Amino acid sequence: MNAVTEAYIDSLALNAAAMKNGRDLAKKNSFPKLCRSEDETLLFGECKGSGKEPYRCSADFVKPESPVFRCSCPSRQFPCKHILGLLYAYAVGSAFQTEDIPEDIADKRDKAVKREEKKKEAIAGDDTPPVAKKTNKSALVKKISAQMEGIELLDKLLLQIVQTGLGGIDAKMARMLEDQAKQLGNHYVPGVQAAFREFLLLFQGDGEREAIYTEAIDKLTSLQTLVKRGRSYLTARKENPDTPLATDSAIEEWLGHAWQLSELRESGLLVRDAELLQLAFHSYGDDARSEYVDEGYWLELASGKVYANRNYRPYRAVKHMKEEDTLHPVVKAKEALVYPGDANPRLRWEDPVFREPEERDFAAIRGHARRAYAEVIKQVKDQMKNPLSDKHPVVLLHVKEIVKQGEAYALEDGQGKRIALGDIKRLQQPSVQLLPLLKKAYLKEQAMLVMFEHDLGTGQLLAQPLTLITEQERIRLLY
Incomplete structure (x- = not known):
């Protein structure tokens, strides 16, 4: 034992x-x-x-x-x-x-x-092959019809907002729109409802109006894209209920589908004999979904792929649900199931076995770190251009040197290309301020896990440092 x-x-x-x-x-x-x-x-x-x-x-x-x-x-x-x-x-x-x-x-x-x-x-004693679970087509079509009604309701709400103008949305109107948005909960589209509530929450704070409008326009673009793609996807599924669930995009998750592990397995979305090491972890409250989210970022040691692992705990049931925490050992899983997604798809596993990390593990991690920043920046920007993609990709970078630019910091690769570091809104927890506390030996030839964000106000692409990986340890800058 x-x-x-x-x-x-x-x-x-x-x-x-x-x-x-x-x-x-x-x-x-x-x-x-x-x-x-x-x-x-x-x-x-x-x-x-x-x-x-x-x-x-x-x-x-x-x-x-x-x-x-x-x-x-x-x-x-x-x-x-x-x-x-x-x-x-x-x-x-x-x-x-x-x-x-x-x-x-x-x-x-x-x-x-x-x-x-x-x-x-x-x-x-039973030589007959297992019978595939049959889909109740009439029930499925009924559900899809309800989802399509939810999409049309969202479209009407967006039209109402555009006609009123963002300047006409005060806290009172935002609350009125939220009351209307509650109707989305009757249409099996919790992802759509959460996305719209996230937009409305922008107007319930005391932030600078110009900054709010900039972010609101970005979210409106995503919501309108969700209406367009959701309508097209659901129409195709209603016409042919035998059409399998989409696994090449996150549209089902946007619509609110709760993926079963058996569905992921049947779709071939898995990693066999996976060995994973957690590089970063933090918890936050998602008011749009009324949930706490325990979020970890893991690297699969063989492939170098960075995955996300999320545990959701509804506010009203938080006392009765397991709270995840930082994990230090390597997790070995015979089968890790992968959710459809972008650069950092969500990952789940069952019945893990643990072992302590070794120097060879840190060497493998450092070997997977991306060295060409120009290529990384292009891929990150391409992902951010997609309105329904994750706007905060996490990437493991090789760091030739951590340099200081005035009062700011940046990462530099072997070709002299730099990525600006900064504390991003998504995390709401600073980590850049810890960089001056690092030993000088840790400022060169290391690997660093960062989360990207496009600052809508300045138009700058920023990366917030999450964890520094040396030859022998992880130095977590975010908890």
Whole structure:
């Protein structure tokens, strides 16, 4: 059970509070009994609780890729703080006495084995190929019709805005438009609704009007493109319901489709035997969607591709959902599923295995860093020109030198081409101010992960530094 590290346990916890509570239990010696099986596939023990009887908890690793956690406490959080405390106690080297596997757990293991055997026997005895899931065409056409009505509603709202003029949109009118936009929630287009709400939120702040208008025009362009492409796409699907979901663009995600992992797998959108290392992580609130977003950027060590990984937690359910956090180990996944997207498509995996990063991993990362800035800038600008593309691509760059231009900083490549550094609006958290704190040795011949943004006010392309990758470590500039 070498994989039971503190980082692994952190990844299991629902949120930071659960991590803290679990660690506190381990530190305060709240476990009068700590045991492990002789083969170390089972950890179990007793934890002091508020009642007379202690809580009995266990972590069963008989199948390491899908461990089973059990606890007698009534907590809704899972794994609860008692299970986390048991695991933390093991990870920090607390004394565990060797005992036989408890009878109740042994019985549960036997039942699980029998269920698996029955499944295998059923599969072995059935030579008929699996039947593909049939689409309920009438229900699908009905849903598409409702989505098309939502697109037409958005078109009417945009026309109303254009006729009124941006100068006529004050906070009161923005609230009135938002009330109308709530109707979009009845048309199975949550992505469309969120995009329109993001536009309306611009007028509910106290920002400079000229800056607001500049950004509003950019978002109006995206919304009008969404109307045009969404209408065309949905019309084609309604005429032929057998048309597969689009996987060459993010149009389905814009319309609000929640991709199932089985759909991605069937479409061939996966990376087999992936090894991924997280290079950057941050959390933020998305008021347009009423969700917290835990966002990480990962590099696949073999290909050098930079992927995004996002965990969404609705504001109203945040207490009951797992909060992601910074992860330091390399994640090994037999199968990583890739969502349709642009430069940094979203990635998900199940049943990961962890290992500590090694120097060879950092060497691989640095070897994948892009060296020709002119080519990078062209690709970034081309992506930004597409109204429905991600306007904030993340790129791993080779840094010949971090240079200072007056009071500003820039990255320079081997040909003398420079990329200006700056704190961008998208992240709402500064990191450039940390550059003067870096050792001089870190200012040359390194790799850096950056996020790009087009400053609509100045017309300048900026990159905000996220992480510096040296030969032996990641120096995270953003948390």
